[in-house]
Amino acid sequence: MPVKLLFIGDIIGKPGREALSRELHRIVDRHYVDLVIANGENAAGGFGLTAETAQDLFKCGVQMLTSGNHIWDKKEALEYVKREARLVRPANYPEGTPGKGSAIVSTPGGVKVGILNLEGRVFMNNLDDPFRCADKEIEKLKEETPIIFVDFHAEATSEKMAMGWYLDGRVSAVVGTHTHVQTADERILNQGTAYITDAGMTGAFDSIIGMKKEEAMERFITQRPSKFEVAKKDIRINAVVIGVDETTGRAVTIERINLACG
Amino acid sequence: MPVKLLFIGDIIGKPGREALSRELHRIVDRHYVDLVIANGENAAGGFGLTAETAQDLFKCGVQMLTSGNHIWDKKEALEYVKREARLVRPANYPEGTPGKGSAIVSTPGGVKVGILNLEGRVFMNNLDDPFRCADKEIEKLKEETPIIFVDFHAEATSEKMAMGWYLDGRVSAVVGTHTHVQTADERILNQGTAYITDAGMTGAFDSIIGMKKEEAMERFITQRPSKFEVAKKDIRINAVVIGVDETTGRAVTIERINLACG
Amino acid sequence: MPVKLLFIGDIIGKPGREALSRELHRIVDRHYVDLVIANGENAAGGFGLTAETAQDLFKCGVQMLTSGNHIWDKKEALEYVKREARLVRPANYPEGTPGKGSAIVSTPGGVKVGILNLEGRVFMNNLDDPFRCADKEIEKLKEETPIIFVDFHAEATSEKMAMGWYLDGRVSAVVGTHTHVQTADERILNQGTAYITDAGMTGAFDSIIGMKKEEAMERFITQRPSKFEVAKKDIRINAVVIGVDETTGRAVTIERINLACG
Amino acid sequence: MPVKLLFIGDIIGKPGREALSRELHRIVDRHYVDLVIANGENAAGGFGLTAETAQDLFKCGVQMLTSGNHIWDKKEALEYVKREARLVRPANYPEGTPGKGSAIVSTPGGVKVGILNLEGRVFMNNLDDPFRCADKEIEKLKEETPIIFVDFHAEATSEKMAMGWYLDGRVSAVVGTHTHVQTADERILNQGTAYITDAGMTGAFDSIIGMKKEEAMERFITQRPSKFEVAKKDIRINAVVIGVDETTGRAVTIERINLACG
Numbered sequence A, B, C, D: 001m002p003v004k005l006l007f008i009g010d011i012i013g014k015p016g017r018e019a020l021s022r023e024l025h026r027i028v029d030r031h032y033v034d035l036v037i038a039n040g041e042n043a044a045g046g047f048g049l050t051a052e053t054a055q056d057l058f059k060c061g062v063q064m065l066t067s068g069n070h071i072w073d074k075k076e077a078l079e080y081v082k083r084e085a086r087l088v089r090p091a092n093y094p095e096g097t098p099g100k101g102s103a104i105v106s107t108p109g110g111v112k113v114g115i116l117n118l119e120g121r122v123f124m125n126n127l128d129d130p131f132r133c134a135d136k137e138i139e140k141l142k143e144e145t146p147i148i149f150v151d152f153h154a155e156a157t158s159e160k161m162a163m164g165w166y167l168d169g170r171v172s173a174v175v176g177t178h179t180h181v182q183t184a185d186e187r188i189l190n191q192g193t194a195y196i197t198d199a200g201m202t203g204a205f206d207s208i209i210g211m212k213k214e215e216a217m218e219r220f221i222t223q224r225p226s227k228f229e230v231a232k233k234d235i236r237i238n239a240v241v242i243g244v245d246e247t248t249g250r251a252v253t254i255e256r257i258n259l260a261c262g
């Protein structure tokens, strides 16, 4: 049976964390999940991550956290990212950035999985080249394991698909995050890499990408800065389950999850 | 039975047009479609629309074309958009822009449907406010019919969801286009508007958003300008079918289509 | 003798305000200034404007404040902008925006001057079209006076020059702001409009556009969010003096000021 | 006497080239110029550079060409940039980019000058970090000479000033290009580096940054793509002359040139 990786899309504040605390074990059971990875960049009040909110997620069963552009929003993350083995930030932040961009984690069954986090540049920060950065990181991870999971945190669909094809056959999965909207294009690419443009988000869906819809709408209408607050209604979990052949590291299945949980 | 609107996501060049010529009638039959709308901004060689390519699409059974930022890529579109009743361009282009941003079309059964095309501003052109523009256009269309379909051609998920909520209860459907990747978030919003962030694209999927993947990838790797060419392999049709109550204009169903056709 | 308008570039926090309190009367005397206009969008701690900081500036001899994208940074500005006759915000913010985009002010000698504030869209907010907005505002102002001063708060040199040429012969001056760097391209355009791409800033020049240079540099180096603080050393006043023919509203002179004041 | 470097801002098409052919020798004479450097990214029809247009410039007396984002506009530049010793492209293009980002050139008097070209990232391409790239290139150049001239081709004033301060004391001059508007902020920074945010352009000033003003204006008014053509009236040469101490590499003078030549 393939190794089953569950990846949970950007967790938005308390509603997202609570949904996982109630439902994650069920998803894990139903899909025979071996390893739970989640994007935590919005877990603390919608912006950033703290040691405490990360702890919440580890308690639910998350084994590894990825992140993205919002990881620096809470000041304490600068320190936390250094000491927390179970947290990666995009690898293509410049040299000297606290924390690490990739990690090896083991499933309870002892299978090693490489986790690589990257951030896109189109319409985003001016980071190092995520493509060349991926080359280097993958070479390193390959020394440990053929199973590599990539969270590519990016805005533009073209950049995300380019990364999928660029890494096709070299990693087990390229899963996009950041837009907070799950895409319906999950597939196994030609050389065996599982791909989806965006895994979506875990939080309130009576919202604009997780935030209260009235406030987010106001920003478009007024073009003035406005406060954003985490929304609370219509909670859903967005995720993907990827089955990977343990020996080759090739993906054999990719399945979307969109679970309404109240 | 509700009025059934079929909307086809951005058609990418000849592979997209040919797929429709082979398969559209089947989709129409299977889903009891009353009206076929399609986004044609990439129908001519991947960039823009010509009278000839539009003709191809009308012959397949498309009754109304919407468009987006690429509509001006072929010079002749400037004239064509003026004389073609079955073509709209985003309504929020500035005053004096050739063509029209909305239209009324009738189903074979005689039901009038308002079509409104809008373009987003986040990461895109500096256009007039699509929200206030929608207010005006909808008021006009409502005098003719309660059934209104909106193609919101935009990049950012937040702007698209904001438009969905902004128009919720006032139009039958807000369907996003432009990213060329179908999203999995189709739903009926609280007040009865069908919504999906992106309908996806119709063309070659062994590609980067419809274009040959080697060339598109090269642009990211080299950061130099490069030619794009329409891809040809793994053709699929991405679309949505929306069921609308004829009397109230409220959506009752929204269903995604992702049809592999060779 | 022509009417002499003094326009002071973006005032950056306390160092900028204090420089004006010490030196403004001298500049006014030396250049026979009839009216002092200043951009106040950064007057309060580098971000935004408050009633108190505006008061400081009026006391120095400023008669009219223009602004830009930062005008909304301090919450109280939302109310202040409504009640302060001597303050304009960019006219092309959407309908319903508090405050006004243009005003008429009189010199001590009784000459009426129209003041128009506009904001660019390239690399900035998604506002209404500043070109068409200018058409409407100018028509209104022309009923009162032929002398019209425009502060075009914009990033891209191309958009700023386009506005200059667009309004050439219809207003007395188009002066750019926002980049905080004075340009050396002051001139009278073909039809009599004084033009400069950017008036520069008034504040500390041992800085990165007015902010402490270490912190601003860090943002580029780390690509993480960082606090900005107003710099304090090497204070200079950047401004332009424009001579306008009272009868025709045509500019006859434009002169840059770059005054080191400690 | 200090070594005198003349740097000519972006040359726009034939009008720019012809102006140099008529006037460059006079500028060289008057300012006792030892080395002529020029930005050639727009020398061929306003977009890019060809071997032929470069030849024109070398004939006028230009000894070294820098460039920027437009260097790739003409196909032949991909080859030309490899074989032309007197041409650099921004050093922070990714590994594998044809051509080189820095060079050493000698004045007729035998003084070696290091030339470094960099491109900004704010509102521009997604390139490698120009700050860290500068560190590496400067280390290399310093082995040959203490005199280093940097053309930082960038849009945002903040990024340009950040580079100025970042390199202060390590290079002789940081001169900005790309906006095509000369700034009035030339100065010697605290540690001896000459700095100006933008050197301006050499071409037609009855224009929008060198292009015919009606067409450029139309793009802002219509928000549709439009052709740009090189403007021809009111030709000026924008440049800076920098005096550098030969032993220390520190700048001692920086002077702007804005020469109207018909």
Ligand SMILES: [Fe+2]
Residues within 6 Å of the ligand: A010, A041, A042, A068, A070, A178, A179, A180
């Ligand atoms: Fe996120």
Ligand SMILES: [Fe+2]
Residues within 6 Å of the ligand: A041, A068, A069, A070, A153, A177, A178
């Ligand atoms: Fe993000």
Ligand SMILES: [Fe+2]
Residues within 6 Å of the ligand: B010, B041, B042, B068, B070, B178, B179, B180
């Ligand atoms: Fe498209």
Ligand SMILES: [Fe+2]
Residues within 6 Å of the ligand: B041, B068, B069, B070, B153, B177, B178
């Ligand atoms: Fe598009």
Ligand SMILES: [Fe+2]
Residues within 6 Å of the ligand: C010, C041, C042, C068, C070, C178, C179, C180
């Ligand atoms: Fe400012």
Ligand SMILES: [Fe+2]
Residues within 6 Å of the ligand: C041, C068, C069, C070, C153, C177, C178
């Ligand atoms: Fe500003």
Ligand SMILES: [Fe+2]
Residues within 6 Å of the ligand: D010, D041, D042, D068, D070, D178, D179, D180
């Ligand atoms: Fe240029």
Ligand SMILES: [Fe+2]
Residues within 6 Å of the ligand: D041, D068, D069, D070, D153, D177, D178
């Ligand atoms: Fe450039």
